[in-house]
Amino acid sequence: MAQRAPRRSGASRPTSREGRRPRARDEEGILPVLAKAVRQVEAAAQRGPVRPGARTAYQVVALLVREERARVKTDPEVSEAERSAVLTRLDGIATILAKTAARDTSLLALLAEDATVSSAALSLKEDMLRAAGREVEPEEEPEPDETAAAPAAPQRIVPPTVIARQLANPFLAPDYSAVPPRPTTNRLGGxxxxxxxxxxxxxxxxxxxxxxxxxxxxxxxxxxxxxxxxxxxxxxxxxxxxxxxxxxxxxxxxxxxxxxxxxxxxxxxxxxxxxxxxxxxxxxxxxxxxxxxxxxxxxxxxxxxxxxxxxxxxxxxxxxxxxxxxxxxxxxxxxxxxxxxxxxxxxxxxxxxxxxxxxxxxxxxxxxxxxxxxxxxxxxxxxxxxxxxxxxxxxxxxxxxxxxxxxxxxxxxxxxxxxxxxxxxxxxxxxxxxxxxKVDVAADIPSRRIADLPVELDDEAGRSIRAAEQELARRLVARYESALATRKVSVVVDGIDHDLVRRVAEWEREDGGSDKTGDNVFTVMRRIGQAKAGLAADYAAQLARNVGKVVFFAKHIDVMDEAEQTFARRGIGYSSIRGDQTPKARKVAIDAFLTDPEVSVVVCSLTAAGVGLNLQVASNVVLAELSWTSAEQTQAIDRVHRIGQTEPVTAWRIIAAQTIDPRIAQLIDDKAGLAARALDGSDEEVGSSADVQLEALVTLLTKALEKRQAAAPATEVPAAADVLEVPEVTEA
Incomplete structure (x- = not known):
């Protein structure tokens, strides 16, 4: 008879609910309740059309998975190891939900943010929470106020310029110039x-x-x-x-x-x-x-x-x-x-x-x-x-x-x-x-093309990124002005000294990695990637539902994590290729994407999956983050655009508008050359990553100086060649 392994010393079982660790939820708590319910729904879907009771259970499981994921991710008392374990189990439940929805796609409507939650679903949700040992507090209904006004209608807005247009065009006459044909018989009236x-x-x-x-x-x-x-x-x-x-x-x-x-x-x-x-x-x-x-x-x-x-x-x-x-x-x-x-x-x-x-x-x-x-x-x-x-x-x-x-x-x-x-x-x-x-109009379009999709970062993350760019520009301006102050020979410079701008950009690039300088061009680009992650994943999910398999590339692990969580919420089956995988796990992930019709997206690391893979089962690639070189970008696209591909390939490059992102994209394109990048598939590197980083900094500094100069006349300043030394600038 197998013997039970002894408990390690010092690892006592908690006796109170407050002291119970999340790892103890293997046998109790919300996770086993969800796991049991989702298996029952899966079995019901395998037997045929999903009946109303199973549909209600499907929606409730999805709601509780979302809530539990949000709770665990923000609970400060949960360790990273425990959080990772719980999220892994929730991902497993979400995967079963996605596979079930693949059998009956009408279930996807229940996952929409504006989907109606019936009273039966609310009741089942309370039952599941009680089964998990959680207390469910009934919502207090407010006492009726006979003097209260009727519920307010949704807020309606009329922008000022719209009012101005309405006043300028007070009479919008209807147009009935084209009347549709009327039926000449009534054979189908009943x-x-x-x-x-x-x-x-x-x-x-x-x-x-x-x-x-x-x-x-x-x-x-x-x-x-x-x-x-x-x-x-x-x-x-x-x-x-x-x-x-x-x-x-x-x-x-x-x-x-x-x-x-x-x-x-x-x-x-x-x-x-x-x-x-x-x-x-x-x-x-x-x-x-x-x-x-x-x-x-x-x-x-x-x-x-x-x-x-x-x-x-x-x-x-x-x-x-x-x-x-x-x-x-x-x-x-x-x-x-x-x-x-x-x-x-x-x-x-x-x-x-x-x-x-x-x-x-x-x-x-x-x-x-x-x-x-x-x-x-x-x-x-x-x-x-x-x-x-x-x-x-x-x-x-x-x-x-x-x-x-x-x-x-x-x-x-x-x-x-x-x-x-x-x-x-x-x-x-x-x-x-x-x-x-695409195959029907293949003669119309190139065999491979890159389509830029600009997105707007209008939330707090977007505002933070733009503030970081402004702070970086201020630091560059401070360096530029400090360099001007150290010159010995004064000459008249008409406008911006572009030679000095480039030298300041080089100094910033050389020591920009130092933490004393705050955000640098690398950290700004990483923050942009993090902010774009959800939007890029949303677009990839739309592609997956429209045309099938999609390859999703990102540079950073946190962007990949956010994308995978988005796919799970959308009911999209996915696999993942990362640098920390074992060869066996990597093979399983690739095979799942290539052969399993329920796996619609493969989430790939640019560095770990950019070479050595054949993913031509797909013809659409989403590039969630920009590369610093065209070769890295081309290698990623060539996982799909390769010998044996029967359809034209489109790479959707997600660009954050109103940030430095569009300039980086333009620099990559300029360095590589349009023909080499989009037509003949050449991997030849034209320009290095350092060139792109330098030009990005030059752009930031030049734009900042142009804004300052627009409000001030030209001044007498030394020439760039007369700079003897540049003092260290630590603050903007």
């Missing part, structure tokens, strides 16, 4: 048609793309940008009068440019663009590139900086609630919804706002330009597209609208007829469904 329409897509069929002009013009785009043929086809369709599009091209095929140029072709301005927060800055940049004659404005927070007279208004879903009022009265001629699968849950707040806005736009203009952009294939979970079709005006809550009904009547068939489903599917597609894959 039929329920929405369910048959959705079923027509579930069974698959021909390619999901409306007829497009075969030979569109391929004009030179603005600022030397060229339209690709597949992009020009959609723009030509808009120019010919088509006004509703469900644009479902795969990521990397330029849906943003197509939407903007379609609006230009349709003269659909002012244009409203509703997007996720992670791509808001990218839309502003693309609008400037493709429609430079149009002004664009981005709505932040309460809209204090909104330009009410702009042609393009970009707003993220999260703040629609406070702006939906004035947006509905603004007189938009068109509306674009990016990542349109975000509105598939019609009960969510953002979906209700989007549908309200489209309805109000149609009430003023009968034939506005309405575009829903998403890379999600239409043949999966077609019911999820009910809200999108309603946004486009193809259906309402219960039946097809006039245009679609006229097309169905024209087919001369009813749901009882054999050919109805194929004909109905074609009728819906002809309303404006456009779906192209």
């Amino acid at each position: 039929w329920e048609l929405l369910t048959p329409l959705f079923r027509a897509f579930e069974s698959g069929g021909d390619a999901t793309c409306m007829p497009l002009p075969e030979d569109p013009d391929l004009p030179m785009g603005m600022r030397g940008l060229h339209l690709m043929r597949h992009q020009a086809q959609l723009v030509a369709a808009a120019a010919e009068g088509h006004r509703t599009f469900l644009l479902a091209d795969e990521p990397g095929l330029g849906k943003t440019a197509q939407a903007l140029l379609a609006a230009e072709a349709a003269d659909a301005f002012p244009l409203l663009v509703a997007v996720p927060n992670v791509v808001k800055a990218n839309w502003a940049r693309e609008a400037e590139l493709w429609t430079p004659r149009r002004t664009s404005t981005v709505v932040h927070g309460n809209g204090e900086t909104v330009d009410g007279f702009a042609d393009i208004v970009i707003v993220n879903y999260e703040i629609l609630d406070r702006h939906v009022g004035w947006l509905g009265e603004h007189g938009f001629q068109g509306m674009v919804v990016d990542e349109a699968h975000f509105i598939k849950n019609k009960t969510s707040q953002r979906s209700r706002h989007v549908l309200e806005l489209s309805e109000r736009i149609r009430s003023r203009r009968l034939n506005p330009l309405l575009m829903a952009l998403t890379g999600t294939p239409l043949i999966n979970d077609i019911e999820d597209f009910r809200a999108i079709w309603q946004f486009l005006g193809w259906i309402d809550d219960t039946k097809p609208r006039m245009t679609l009904m006229a097309a169905l009547e024209e087919n001369g068939l009813t749901p009882a007829d054999h050919g109805f489903y194929k004909a109905a599917r074609t009728s819906v597609i002809d309303l404006g469904i456009v779906r192209r894959r």
